[in-house]
Amino acid sequence: MPHPKALSVDDITACCDPDQFHFETTAELDSLDRIIGQERAIESIRFGIGVKNNGYNLFVLGPPGVGKSTAINQHLADKATAAETPNDWCYVNNFQDETKPVLLSLPTGRGQTLRRDMAQLIEDLQSAIPTAFDSEEYKARAQLIQSELQTCEENAFRSLNKEATEHSINIYQTPGQFSFVPSKNGEDIPPQAFEKMDKSKREKYEEATAHLQKKLQDILQNEIPKWRKEAREKFRKLNQKITEETVSLPIANLLSRYTDLPKVIHYLNAVQKNIIENTRDFLKQEPPAQMPQAEPEVLYRFEVNLILDHAETQGVPVIHEEHPSYGNLIGRIEHNAYMGALTTNFTLIKPGALHKANGGYLILDARRLLMQPYAWEGLKQALYSDEIRIQSLEQVMSLGSAATLEPETMPLDIKIILLGDRLLYYLLHARDPDFAELFKVPADFEESLDRSPENDQLYARLIATIVEKHQLLPFDKYAVAAVIQQSMRLVADTAKLSTHMRSISDLLIEASHWASEAQRPHVIQDDIHKAVTYQVERVDRVRDRMTEAILRNAVLIDTDGDQVGQVNGLAVYSMGSFSFGKPSRITATTRLGDGRLIDIARETKMGGPTHTKGVFILQSFMGARYGQSHALAFHGSLSFEQSYGGIDGDSASMAELCALLSSLSDIPIKQSLAITGSVNQLGQAQVIGGVNEKVEGFYDICQARGLTGTQGAIIPRGNIKNLVLREDVMESVREGKFHIYPMDTVDEAITLLTGVAAGERNTRGQYPKDSVNGKVQRRLKHFADLRNNHRQTKSATQKAKKPTDE
Numbered sequence: 001m002p003h004p005k006a007l008s009v010d011d012i013t014a015c016c017d018p019d020q021f022h023f024e025t026t027a028e029l030d031s032l033d034r035i036i037g038q039e040r041a042i043e044s045i046r047f048g049i050g051v052k053n054n055g056y057n058l059f060v061l062g063p064p065g066v067g068k069s070t071a072i073n074q075h076l077a078d079k080a081t082a083a084e085t086p087n088d089w090c091y092v093n094n095f096q097d098e099t100k101p102v103l104l105s106l107p108t109g110r111g112q113t114l115r116r117d118m119a120q121l122i123e124d125l126q127s128a129i130p131t132a133f134d135s136e137e138y139k140a141r142a143q144l145i146q147s148e149l150q151t152c153e154e155n156a157f158r159s160l161n162k163e164a165t166e167h168s169i170n171i172y173q174t175p176g177q178f179s180f181v182p183s184k185n186g187e188d189i190p191p192q193a194f195e196k197m198d199k200s201k202r203e204k205y206e207e208a209t210a211h212l213q214k215k216l217q218d219i220l221q222n223e224i225p226k227w228r229k230e231a232r233e234k235f236r237k238l239n240q241k242i243t244e245e246t247v248s249l250p251i252a253n254l255l256s257r258y259t260d261l262p263k264v265i266h267y268l269n270a271v272q273k274n275i276i277e278n279t280r281d282f283l284k285q286e287p288p289a290q291m292p293q294a295e296p297e298v299l300y301r302f303e304v305n306l307i308l309d310h311a312e313t314q315g316v317p318v319i320h321e322e323h324p325s326y327g328n329l330i331g332r333i334e335h336n337a338y339m340g341a342l343t344t345n346f347t348l349i350k351p352g353a354l355h356k357a358n359g360g361y362l363i364l365d366a367r368r369l370l371m372q373p374y375a376w377e378g379l380k381q382a383l384y385s386d387e388i389r390i391q392s393l394e395q396v397m398s399l400g401s402a403a404t405l406e407p408e409t410m411p412l413d414i415k416i417i418l419l420g421d422r423l424l425y426y427l428l429h430a431r432d433p434d435f436a437e438l439f440k441v442p443a444d445f446e447e448s449l450d451r452s453p454e455n456d457q458l459y460a461r462l463i464a465t466i467v468e469k470h471q472l473l474p475f476d477k478y479a480v481a482a483v484i485q486q487s488m489r490l491v492a493d494t495a496k497l498s499t500h501m502r503s504i505s506d507l508l509i510e511a512s513h514w515a516s517e518a519q520r521p522h523v524i525q526d527d528i529h530k531a532v533t534y535q536v537e538r539v540d541r542v543r544d545r546m547t548e549a550i551l552r553n554a555v556l557i558d559t560d561g562d563q564v565g566q567v568n569g570l571a572v573y574s575m576g577s578f579s580f581g582k583p584s585r586i587t588a589t590t591r592l593g594d595g596r597l598i599d600i601a602r603e604t605k606m607g608g609p610t611h612t613k614g615v616f617i618l619q620s621f622m623g624a625r626y627g628q629s630h631a632l633a634f635h636g637s638l639s640f641e642q643s644y645g646g647i648d649g650d651s652a653s654m655a656e657l658c659a660l661l662s663s664l665s666d667i668p669i670k671q672s673l674a675i676t677g678s679v680n681q682l683g684q685a686q687v688i689g690g691v692n693e694k695v696e697g698f699y700d701i702c703q704a705r706g707l708t709g710t711q712g713a714i715i716p717r718g719n720i721k722n723l724v725l726r727e728d729v730m731e732s733v734r735e736g737k738f739h740i741y742p743m744d745t746v747d748e749a750i751t752l753l754t755g756v757a758a759g760e761r762n763t764r765g766q767y768p769k770d771s772v773n774g775k776v777q778r779r780l781k782h783f784a785d786l787r788n789n790h791r792q793t794k795s796a797t798q799k800a801k802k803p804t805d806e
Contacts, residue, residue, distance in 0.1 A: 004748045006712065006739040009730060012723045014494030016456060016484040018477045025474035025522050026464035035071045036458050037449025037499045045075050048441030049361075049415060054386070055440050057416040059366070061425040062445030065502030068419050069363070071445070073318075076361055081315040086359030089308040090114065091346045091407060092267055093301040095274045101305075101346035103408040104263055109311040114264065115304040117257070118271075121250055122302045125275065129282040132246045133239070141238055149231040156219045160212065167208035171216075178216055180209045243279045247272055271302060300347055307331075307351040308358070316360030321353035324369045329353050330378045331390040333405050342403065349407055354379075354388050359413055366420030366428075379416070380434050386412050448496035451488070459484055459497055466505050472512035475523040482528035483507060489724040492692055507531055529727070539578040546573075546582055551704055555642050557583050559702050559711060562668030565589060567753065569640070569655035570676040570698060570713065572690035579690060581697025583674050585641040586652060588659035592783050593635020597622070597660075600639040601647045608648025617650075618657050620681045621746075625773075626780050628765065633783040636660055650678040651688035654716075654743075658750050665775035669753045673741075674698040675714040683746040687718040692725055699729050699738055707732060712739030714752055747773070 023029055035042060041060070048058040060068045088111025091101045106114060132138060164171050164180070170188055172179040182189045182205045194202065251272045258264040275282070281298050310317075321328060331352035335342040353362055369375050374393060382388050387409040395404060418439065425442060428435040449455060460480050467474060475483070486507060490498035498504065508523075510531035515523040549555045557568065569586040572579055599615040601607030607615075615638060623632060638656050640647055654677040662669045676694050678686040688694075695713045702711040715723075720742055725733075732738040743749045747758035750772050759771020767774035 004741050004743060004752055006741050007720065007723075007733070009734045011720065012725065012730065012733065012740065014488070014724075016481040016488075018481040020453060020456060021460055021477040021480060023460075023477060025476050026460065026467050026480065027474040027522075029461050029464035031465040031468055032458065032461040035067060035074065036455070036462060037497070038067070038071060038445055041443040041445045042071060042075070044441055044443035045071065048417075048443065049075065049079065051441070054383075055437055057383070057418070057439045058441045058443055059418045059420065059425050059428075059439045060443045060445065061420055061422050063421055063447060063500070065500045066445045066447060067499065067501045068443075068445055069320075070501070072363060072417055072419075076318050080318045080360060083316040083360075085310050085313050085315060086308075086317070086413075088112070088306065088310055089355070089358075089410060091305040091307060091349050093303075093346055095270045095301070098301070098345065099405050101349065101405060101407045102263075102267065103410055104261075104267065106261060106264065108313070111304075111306045111309050112311050114258070115306050117254055118302055118304050121254065121271075122299055124250060125247065126282055126299075128246050128250075129243060129279060132242050133279075133283060138238070138242055142235065145231050145234045145238065149227055152227045153224055156223055160215055160219065163215070164208075164212050167205075167212070169205070169208055169212060171212070180212055182209075239279045240276050243276045243282075247275050274301070300345060303347050305347045305349055307349065308355055317357050318361045318363070319353055319357035320363045322365075322368075324353065324364050324375055325372045326375045326378050326393055327352065329375055330382065330388060331355055333390060333392060333407075335403075344403060344405060346405065346407070349390065349405070352388070352390075354382055354412065354414065355410060357414055358388070358410065361415045361417060363417045363419065366418040366424050369418070370424075380438060382412055383416065383438050384434075388412050446499055448491040448493065449499055451495050451497050455497060456484060459487070463504075463508065466501075466508050467512075470505065470509055470512075472508055473515050473521070473523050475508070475511075476525075478525040479511065479523045479528050482525045483511075485724070486528065486532060489692065492689075492722045492724060494721050494724060507535075510535065536578070539575065540580065542573070542575055543578075543580040543582075547700060547704065550582070550701055556585055557701060558585075558671035559705055560708065561671045563671055564666055564668045565659050565663035566671070567655045567659045567662070567669050568671060568674035568698065569652040570674050570694035571652070572693050572697075579693050581690060581693035581695070583698045583701060584643065584652070586638070586655050586659050587641055588636060588638050588656065588663045590634050590636045590660065590663045590779075592633060592786055595623075595627075595632040596635055598635070598637040600637060601643070606643070606646055608646060610650050611648050611652075614650030614653035614678060615656065617679065617681055618653060618660065621657065621679065621683055622660070624681060625683070626777055630781065630784040631787075632780060633787040634664065634780060636663070649688075651676050651690075653677075654679045654685060654746060654749055657683075657746055658753055661746075661750050661772060661776055662754065664779045665772050666779070667754045667756050667772055667775065670710070670755065672702075672708065672711045673714060673753055674712075675743075675749060675753065677714070677716040677719075677743065677749070679746055685716040685718075685743050685745060685749065687716050687722070691715055691719040691722045695723070695740060696726055696729055699732070702738065703728075703732070707737040709737050711737075712741060714741045714743055714749055717742040717744050 041062070045058065045060070048056055060072060062068055085108045088106045088108060090104050090106070090111050092104055094100050094102045104114075161171055168183050170181045170183045170186075172181065182194055189197075194205075251268060254268050255265060258268065329352045331354070332350050333344055334348040334350060335344045336348070337343075353364075364379075369379070374396060378396075389409045390405075390407050392404065416439070422444070428439075460477075463475060463480055463483055466472075483504065484497065487498040487504060488494055488496065490500060490503055507528070511523050511527040514527045514530045514534075518527070520527075546555070550557045558566075559568075565588045567586050568583045570581055571584050572581050597615060597619040599607055599612060602612045602615065618638075626632065638660065640652075655675045657679055658669065658675065674694075676691065677688055680686060695715065698711075698713050702708075723740070729738065733740060741752050743752065747760075750756075751758045754772060757768070757771050759767040759773040761767055761773070767777050769775075769778075
């Protein structure tokens, strides 16, 4: 088997050539008017918006920063503007049941008109009605009714006085009571004289007095209340007639303006009837001298609560709700405090995002929506019923006791667009049966696009577009090439470009800042490199502390020498948006045993399932390669040394296998090399993630200790296309101070690590004596022989101890 060769710079480099660009700076480029690299998602958005049937709402999925919101906004901008503007909506009072406000739909712009007309009507009537009631005609007719009442009362009392005179009795009225006194010739008879009169005369006076008292009682309790009631009815009819005469003309004028809206006509007729029945509300009254709190305004019932006004809207609304709570979505009913109680009315109905976006599009963040209590359920209920029912959470949960309303529901015609990540989409699809019914159109955004000369040119225009949007300094073509190079690194693929626009925008903004600091007219390549460097320096404190621990030998990592059963593995650590690599010492020990392979991390419950799977694959590989002629009779253990946290992933399985083979063969491993990659049961190397960070992590340790020209990293051959390394690493590779070796199999890996050929099996199933595989094979055969000898000896001993028959 030939010794694997290190990669040259030409094998690794996939740079962006600045000379392919036919411009000097991005100021010469036209802005990009479309989203690049998202054809599938854009087509899904176009389809979902175009379908009008129920349930065809959209879920736009992808990681934050890939341009989901931008794509939605760009696609909706023209479509929403060209559509027909929806109607205005308003709530008005229900004069038959004020707890159930009436919903009116009016053509665009006429909601404001109705509100102004009603406000003007009430303002006019507040002066017109008092004026009518202050007229001479009204006063005369009212005086006539009052005179008739007074005449009736006077006639009744006159008749009573006349009858009393006939019975020689004088009637006296004092505040709150009447007195009956016997008289003679019109003069009151003193009480002493009345007592001296004959009994028969006294009884006659007493009978007359009782009769008069009964008649007085009838006048006070029956006749006068009846006459006053009749007078009040006459006043009521008079007031209504005067009010009707005052109101009829203004109302008629209003009715003539809304003849095409039957529901508004019905409402105006109800307004007229209510004004006529409640004339006193328009008459100025002096407030009571002492009131604990101001009494609520009563004329609010004639207001128009215009909850949706599209007079200034062009096309259909596109609403982004940043805080999709239940109330902000469905709407809410507010309350006022009055004398210790909460009161409400239709003017306190507030629209939600569903109201504002009705007839158009509502864009929501799925995670924020699901975090709000009952918001998701409220949205689904509205979509299923095609109407918006305003209820407070207290009503929904049957917890509230305050007075509330039951507004008429609003018909719902809307397209919902949810923005979220892929995990959230798949969880909802799996766990919520309603989700698939209501959100039938997924729009999945890519995190990268294929790199090609055409796409390099488009990417340059994309950079120009971002520069123009944020008013940055123009970028020269070398800076553009550097941005494209960093874009490849973001996706760790030389054949791809990143579509994570947030990261690209941040890079452009920071590079422009450094160019401005240097007082340059445009951004150059060095500004890009400086921006990248400072982005890392702001967040690499943990990496520096870990590097320091290695360099001070607090964490043991060798970068030279040889050790049996010890190898440098490579791991990636993620701290927020920053990832970095560091070497980890992996050791393996072997001895005579029963074929078990112990993963110390798993035994201590520090290993994750993927890492455990990798160890099981090692065990299977060992049995398949070396256990064909005899059982494996070794006991092995694997450990990540000085690891105090959880371990997961299988990217160290190749390193673990090599450490195990080194221990069994007793061949030392070069500590100047580090290795990463997963392995399958056939011994083939498989690609892993974070290859750039891993290689650079080991390089940083070697560089800090001094590069010797023997150091390097071994990676799966399939990861070559993922190499987008820092310039200092590339320079060391170019100078031969650091090496990167590709591998396809474990045999290539162990050959590189030990400098000893792995060896190939011959036709008899044997490996060359001095090869790694040959030494492993002999060691395992030795273990198997020892175990068999031990078993034979034990069996013979047990037989010798059995009693013999005599």
